[in-house]
Amino acid sequence: MTKPVLSVKNASLAFGDKALWQGLNLDVAPGEFIAVLGTNGSGKTTLMKAILGQQKLNSGSIEIGAKPVKHGSRDVGYIPQHRAVDASTPLLARDLLTLGLSGHRYGIPLHAKRDRARVEHILGCINGFDLARKPIGELSGGELQRFRVGQAVINEPDLILADEPLSALDPAQQKIVADLLDQERKEHSAAVLFVTHDVNPILSMVDRVLYLANGSYRIGTPDEVMRSEVLSELYDTEIDVVRNQGRIVVVGTQSHHHHDEEEWK
């Protein structure tokens, strides 16, 4: 078996006496696309923070590329939630890509020419030439997230972490950004861990689903996990999973309307 790009072993995290998840085991294979689902407060964002080394576990371990996580990682691409950018922010759209490529490097740029060529290449991948010279404060949500996808893949990471990257986008934009991410991760053979409250925009690309709820979790293909009896057992209450024209709707959890500012404090 090939080496996992991300390996979560027996990880547990609790705030006070509320367990977010316990005994979590997850190996992400190269190129695999995993959706992380769950209601607000189930610990999706916290899991992402733990993988980025920004949140300590109570027990267990997390390794990226067989190395224990530190504070952040050069080896991952990261796509944040869409947030409105202040109009005076002095960055052009193409500079987001440059930051993704070389923003972590100290000293004066020694490979400016090579870096520029790489940025041009990614601009082509994300169809971003027309927007490249626009200030990022003037981009629409979908446009900005397209550049976020480019920023995440520009360093050829083995793993892309995406934290609700489609929230606050309209359905048409969601599809464009999701398709772009799928195409780019295939081209750059990166695995994806995709935190979302709605699996439908990415259903066609998902290999496995990690469903977090009630301090516990289920993992498996969408067909294995997104079933009434599985989720009812997980939530310990009556849950209906309804499939309609290729879409999955989970009925009975406290909230599955949109929460743009999901956060654990």
Place this chain on the structure above:
Amino acid sequence: MIFDFSNYDQLIPLVTNSLIAAALLGLVGGLIGIFVMTRDMSFAVHGISELSFAGASIALLVGMDVVAGSIAGSLVAALIIGVLGSRAKDRNSIIAVLMPFGLGLGILALSLYPGRASNKFGLLTGQIVSVNGTSLEWLAGIAILVVLSLAVIWRPLQFASLDPEVAEARGVKTGALSVAFLVLLGLAVAASVQVVGALLVLSLLVTPAAAALRVTSSPKLAPVLSVAFALTASVGGILLALGGGLPISPYITSISFFIYLTCRLIAYVGKARK
């Protein structure tokens, strides 16, 4: 009389030191100002400058080097803000608490100082064209240190300032960079206090960058314009001040302000045309 430009050619050699000092400050202020703006730290600049003034005044009172006292005051303020004020909200209240304390301490030290009064308030409102050899060495040393350090940390600092969430995920040490930036800012403020005075530091460390960011969003062009504006204000201010017996600060602050107004106007016209 505000302007009298007779004998101008004979005056210039007398102020060579001041012109060099002004040029160095313009360079430092223009560059660091970009990060002051993008990190939303204008208020911190003001707070640091008041403690820098306190440090300088105390040094004057006890007979130590004024620039060294100024630097010490700046660094103390920068470290307090860096350690206690990582959140923007905390930061502003801490600065608001520090600022009057520093100003009061400085005024106390100045009141107790037995020397001539005319120089004393130069620390607050700027000098009448007087940078001596020793001060110039200090300023040059600070300027070189700040500019070189900025060159080294430029990209990670830019990443951490403009795209903090992704920078942190990618392993950029945002916390350490934040402290490093405050130290550099403290040094830049201490240097500026020597020439424009503690109350007017903002005109070199904030206004030029604020003007530049009105007219460009390019991360490459913004620092270039900002330095150009700061140089125009600082060097231009001294050249104008030669013509009259007034301190250089009002000239520097006015030029800086009019550049800002012009940039706002350009931005407004540019937007209206779109």
